[in-house]
Amino acid sequence: MRIAIIGAGAVGGTLAALLARAGNDVTVVARGENLRAIRQEGLRLDGGFGKVNAPLTSTGRLTEAPELAVLATKAQDAEAALLAARDHLDGVPLLVVQNGLGGLDVARRVAPASPLLGGLALFAASFLEAGHVTVTGPNPMIVGAGPDADRALLDRVVAVLRDALPIEVTDDIEGAQWTKLLINHVNALPAITGLSVQEVVADPALRRIMTASMRETVRIARRAGARFARVQGVSGRVLQMVGVLPLTLGAFFPRLLARRMGSVPNPGSTLQSIRRGQLTEIDYLNGAAVEVATRIGMPSPVNSAIVALVHEVERTTVFVPPADVARRIPLSPVSI
The missing domain is CATH 1.10.1040.10 (N-(1-d-carboxylethyl)-l-norvaline Dehydrogenase; domain 2)
Incomplete structure (x- = not known):
């Protein structure tokens, strides 16, 4: 699957490396020194999920529509990141993997045509240097359907994610x-x-x-x-x-x-x-x-x-x- 990961910090970097290792065509949207490091050396992952050096596509701005977009920025950066990518998200399923309570609301406002899924990363990961993420707790990720996402879409996305890391499915993403x-x-x-x-x-x-x-x-x-x-x-x-x-x-x-x-x-x-x-x-x-x-x-x-x-x-x-x-x-x- 062609997947765009918007935000390549601890969570986004972990997901990008694992999804690339599982055979997906992954593009990461990053910035600054992190973007430069990924372009030069790939995205390096080590720790609980094993070692990966993923030579994936990296960019400062999304330039084409993926089959699945994953928003993994910090909550305070979510709206700006989605606005920058909005031209290539029209109707694209969007998995919002963020802390806090309002991520799906922000995504609905900025990308109203995208069916939304919610994700919660329970794995513990450290992003202490550019292009390098260490997983200290290889726990699963929780995924649930958000607005306009039917069960068929949820099952399809979960199948892709499960090839890369442990996934739990919830029927109550808000409660989760x-x-x-x-x-x-x-x-x-x-x-x-x-x-x-x-x-x-x-x-x-x-x-x-x-x-x-x-x-x-x-x-x-x-x-x-x-x-x-x-x-x-x-x-x-x-x-x-x-x-x-x-x-x-x-x-x-x-x-x-x-x-x-x-x-x-x-x-x-x-x-x-x-x-x-x-x-x-x-x-x-x-x-x-x-x-x-x-x-x-x-x-x-x-x-x-x-x-x-x-x-x-x-x-x-x-x-x-x-x-x-x-x-x-x-x-x-x-x-x-």
Whole structure:
């Protein structure tokens, strides 16, 4: 299949390399030093899915219509990337693989003629140098039908993807997005402290803050009428428990996520952006929970404080010591 991957960072780079290895005709749309590196040396992938050096087509701008387009940029870059490619996306099936809650809405607005699929990357990957991605957690990707995508299209795309990497299919992509949003709460504290996800979860004070942010988000989702779909064997009912358990018991969930990442230190996607000197997508992660809370008139003190600290590190490029984080994100008796 002729596939265009728009965005060749950790997620897009992983998908591009694996889909090319499976025999697809893959074009990646990249920019800057990453584009130059891929043109010169190919896209190098190593780690949990094996080694691949994919000599695929690379370009700064889509120049022809593919059979399938995959949007894998950061959430804040999605609209601009789709606008740049829009002339070659008319009616082309579009798989949106992004964090946060609004990716499919952006795609529907910019590419209204394209049938949409939603994708959630559960694999952990690090993009720390141009043209090179390392997979630290070879987990599956979840795919579900979005607006105007029928089951036949979903099955066809899933068949292609399954030749390249493990795929789980969901009948509730919106509920799965909420679950992934909760999973992505592991990203913020590494970006604030400079520590890996595993190091953050191992620190008792930071683990309590992470658990508190997750519990707050579960409560926001419940008040907003949102659902949590099953992801990697974790049911919505289990996630609802995070919203009611004391922090010491609710910490089972971040511990589980860290354990599934394995022993290789995982920086998380938000810290990777900080290290590259780029703006993060925190407004679409913990910030998405804050936005929903504001809309429904509910306080979100823990997630609001986390978002503010990530933006501080973006501005100053100075990480905050864990002890200072614990002092600056105090947990009230209600939070505990």
